[in-house]
Each structure stands twice: as C-alpha cells, then as structure tokens.
Amino acid sequence: MENVTESRLFPWKMLVFLFFIQLVIAFVARSLAPLGAVIGQDLNLTMFQIGLFPAALFLGQSLVxxxxxxxxxxxxxxxxxxxxxxxxxxxxxxxxxxxxxxxIFILIIFAGFAYGSSHPSTNKGVNSWFDLKKRGTAMGIKQMGVTMGSASAALLLLPLATSIGWPGALSVAASILLIFGIIFYFKYQEPEKLNTIKKTEIESNPLNIFLHRKLILITISAMLLSGSQAVLNTFIVLYAFESLSLSLILAGILLGIAEFGGAVGRLGWGWLSDNLFSGRRLIVLLIISVLVAVQSIITSLMPVGTPFYLTCIIIFIFGLGASGFNGIWMNATSEIVPSSLSGTATGVSITFSSWGAILFPPLFGIIRDYTGSYFWGWWLIVLLMIISTLALLIAVKSKNKY
Structure with a gap:
C-alpha cells in the first residue's frame, strides 16, 4: 500500500521541482518589468526604450x-x-x-533565449508525468511559478534595488537561480520513456505542425493575450505612479498583486477546465479574453484618488486573466498533438505568440508618448481581446485539425 501511495505521489513531487525551477527562472528573467522604472531613471531612458526591455526578452524567446x-x-x-x-x-x-x-538590450535578447527555452522544457515535464484528467491542474500549478516569480521580483527586488542599486538586485536574483539549478539537477527525475508502437501522421512529418489549424488559431489568441500581459507588467507601475499619483512602492505592490492574480488564475483556470469544462481549454480561453477586455476598460477609466483597495481589486482581476491564461494555453497547444511532440508544439506556439510581447509594449509606449495619456493604450488591449475572441470562436467551431 505504501509503495502504491508513493508511486501516486511521485509525479506531484516532481511537479514541486518543476514549479520552483519555473519560479526562479521567472524571478530572474521577469525582474526587468518592476526594475524598468529604476533602470530607466538611472540611464535616462524614454518610455519607448523601457518598453523595449520586455520586447527584447520575448524576441529572444521567439527565436529559440x-x-x-x-x-x-x-x-x-x-x-x-x-x-x-x-x-x-x-x-x-x-x-x-x-x-x-x-x-543591456542585446543581453536581454540572450536572456530571452534561456527564458523561452524553459517553457517547452517544463511543459514536457508536466505532460510526461500527468494524464489528461489531471494535466490542467498540474499545468496550472507549474505555471503559477511564472507569476509568483514575477510577483516576487516586484515585491522583493524593487525595494532591494532602491537600497543597493539595480545591478546588485539583479546579481542576487541570478545567484538564487544558479543555486536552485544545481539542486534541480540532483533532485529531479525524468519518467520512464514509453515505447511508441506506431507513429501518427504528424509524428512522421513534424512540419505538419505548421499547418495545424487549431494550433494556429490558439497561437493567434495567445499572441494577443501575451501582448496584454506584457503591457500590464511593463506599464502598470508607471501608470499607477504617473496617472494615479501612487508612490513608487505602492505602484510596485500593484504589479505584485497583478502577478498574484495571475498565479491564482493559472491554478484556478486549470482546475476549472479539468473539472467544470471537462478539459475544453478553448472555452476557458474565451472567458479569459472577455475578462481582460472588461478589466482594461475599467482600468482606463480609473480616476486619480481611486481608493487603493479598489485599485488592488481591479488590478488583481486584470492579472487573473492577462497573467493567468498561460497554463490553459500550454495545455491547449500540447494536447492537440501526440505527447512525443508536445515540446515542439509548445515551441512553435511560443515562437509566434511571443511577438505579442515584442510588438505591443513598445506600441503602448508610443501611444502614451504621443497622446500624453494611458487611456488609448488600455483601449488597444480591448481591441486585441476582440480579435482574440474571434480567433477562439473559429477554433471552437473547427472540427478538423488541418
């Protein structure tokens, strides 16, 4: 009995390691969003240049x-x-x-190579250890590592940077990752490989992935949601500081709250897709797209003097969708192909969806610089979510994969 229990728990033990390695990778790579304001002040950068930091990270991700x-x-x-x-x-x-x-811009692109590689790697780990009935929840837990890592960067590294400078804060974060990477190497185990009896059509010719209709539509939605997430993470601190007249520390807390909302969303959306929607990931992505549009409208209308607790609630719900969709997206992309190609399918989707994070933060910054207001930038997100909703509706109705 003990051995049976141990065997059932072992995948969840491995999930713990996947969660923490995802967390510390995000803690380092996504520290650029909360520290962007500090780096920008130190180097006298424009809003457009600050917006290029996440764009560089996701450019590297898209290439790799x-x-x-x-x-x-x-x-x-x-x-x-x-x-x-x-x-x-x-x-x-x-x-x-x-x-x-x-x-720094060039180095961030190289950082994107590493950060972008982490998603297919951790996703394959989840897909290898869990069956379809538990995979949404497991993927949601693993993906919580991204938002919790980003939230930790906002809550810990921004105050640390004000004390010892942003170079010191980045060095501390990098050291933590290096230590945990060594621990992961000695503790994490791969599942036993399953023998494939017969290759499917797509396994015989993996290039068919590029013609996979549902994968293309899911990727379009993910590109727009990724752009919304990158905009929220990059500009919420500056928006709260400049437009809502909050202190830099309170503005940083808002980013942490947005990422905490994303962490809750990644777990919650995964659980809902497993238990309430019977694994229908696209329906959940549709709900998320509508939610992000609504919250972006509300954010654009917030006046100066909005109670901080109410601002926190609004941004939490915004993050619930914009930063919480990733687990469902990863499930959707990896489950529509054979498990032996889950890493490749994830890589293909991430490559093209990354362009949302590359293009839209600088565009948001340009809108802000040109209009002198964040209002139309938030309405850009509304437009993106309308397109995302249409793409997902077509995917839901599509019966054929190719």
Whole structure:
C-alpha cells in the first residue's frame, strides 16, 4: 500500500521541482518589468526604450522556442532546465555589469533565449508525468511559478534595488537561480520513456505542425493575450505612479498583486477546465479574453484618488486573466498533438505568440508618448481581446485539425 501511495505521489513531487525551477527562472528573467522604472531613471531612458526591455526578452524567446522545443523532445526536461539555469544566470550577471542601453538590450535578447527555452522544457515535464484528467491542474500549478516569480521580483527586488542599486538586485536574483539549478539537477527525475508502437501522421512529418489549424488559431489568441500581459507588467507601475499619483512602492505592490492574480488564475483556470469544462481549454480561453477586455476598460477609466483597495481589486482581476491564461494555453497547444511532440508544439506556439510581447509594449509606449495619456493604450488591449475572441470562436467551431 505504501509503495502504491508513493508511486501516486511521485509525479506531484516532481511537479514541486518543476514549479520552483519555473519560479526562479521567472524571478530572474521577469525582474526587468518592476526594475524598468529604476533602470530607466538611472540611464535616462524614454518610455519607448523601457518598453523595449520586455520586447527584447520575448524576441529572444521567439527565436529559440522552436529549436529548444525540438531539443527538449530529444534530451529531456532535466538536462534542458539545468542548461537554461546556467545561461540565464550568466546573462544577468553581465547585465548587472552593463551601463549601456544597447548592451543591456542585446543581453536581454540572450536572456530571452534561456527564458523561452524553459517553457517547452517544463511543459514536457508536466505532460510526461500527468494524464489528461489531471494535466490542467498540474499545468496550472507549474505555471503559477511564472507569476509568483514575477510577483516576487516586484515585491522583493524593487525595494532591494532602491537600497543597493539595480545591478546588485539583479546579481542576487541570478545567484538564487544558479543555486536552485544545481539542486534541480540532483533532485529531479525524468519518467520512464514509453515505447511508441506506431507513429501518427504528424509524428512522421513534424512540419505538419505548421499547418495545424487549431494550433494556429490558439497561437493567434495567445499572441494577443501575451501582448496584454506584457503591457500590464511593463506599464502598470508607471501608470499607477504617473496617472494615479501612487508612490513608487505602492505602484510596485500593484504589479505584485497583478502577478498574484495571475498565479491564482493559472491554478484556478486549470482546475476549472479539468473539472467544470471537462478539459475544453478553448472555452476557458474565451472567458479569459472577455475578462481582460472588461478589466482594461475599467482600468482606463480609473480616476486619480481611486481608493487603493479598489485599485488592488481591479488590478488583481486584470492579472487573473492577462497573467493567468498561460497554463490553459500550454495545455491547449500540447494536447492537440501526440505527447512525443508536445515540446515542439509548445515551441512553435511560443515562437509566434511571443511577438505579442515584442510588438505591443513598445506600441503602448508610443501611444502614451504621443497622446500624453494611458487611456488609448488600455483601449488597444480591448481591441486585441476582440480579435482574440474571434480567433477562439473559429477554433471552437473547427472540427478538423488541418
């Protein structure tokens, strides 16, 4: 009985390691959002340049996601995640030593290589350890690591940066990742490989993934949701500081609350998709798109003097959707192909969806610089969510994969 219980619990033990490695990777890579204001002040950067920081990260992610997904399918999650931890740590040590915007921009692209590789790697780990009935919840838990890592960066690194400077804060974050990467290498185990009796059509020719109709439509939605998430994470601190007249510390807390909402959403949406919607991930993505549109409208209309507790509630719900969709998206992309290609499918979707985070934060910054207001920037998000909803409706009605 004890051995049976142990075998049932073992996947969840491995999920703990996947969760924490995802958390510390995000803690480092996504520290650029909360620290953007501090770095911008130190280097005298424009809003457009600050908006280029997350764009550079996701540009690197978009360039590496397909090859990293293919490599993950070949060498496994454990080996990939150790390599990722090492490369990301080294890159952020170098960023901490830099004072040139161009050099930092280039290094962030390299950081995006490592960060982008983490998603196919951890997703494959979840898909390998869990069956379809538990995968939504498991993926949601794992994806909570991203938002909790980002929230931790906002809550811990921003105050730390005001005390010891942003280079010191980045060095501390990189050191934490390096230490945990070593722990992960010795503690995490891969599941036993299953023998494939017969290859499906898509396994025989993986290039068919690029013609997968539902994958394309899901990726379009994910690109727009990713852009919304990147805008929220990049500009909520500046918006709260400039438009709502909050202190920089309170504005940083708002980012943490948004990311906490995302963490709750990643778990909650996954649980709902498993238990309430019987694994129908696209319906949940539709609900999320509508929710993000509504919250963006509300955010655009918030006046100066809005009670802080009410602002927190609004931004929490905004984050619940904009930063909470990722787990459902990862489930949707990895479940519509054979498990042996889950890393590749995830990589393909991440590659193209990353362009949302590349394009829309700078565009939001341009709108802010040109109009002198954040109002129309938030309505840009509303437009993106309308398009996302239409793409998902077509995907839901689509019966054929190709």
């Amino acid at each position: 996601s397909i090859p990293s997904g293919i490599l993950t399918d070949k060498i496994g999650s454990r080996n990939m995640l150790v390599i990722i931890s090492l490369l990301l740590s080294i890159t952020f040590y170098l960023i901490a030593l830099s004072s040139s915007f161009l050099m």
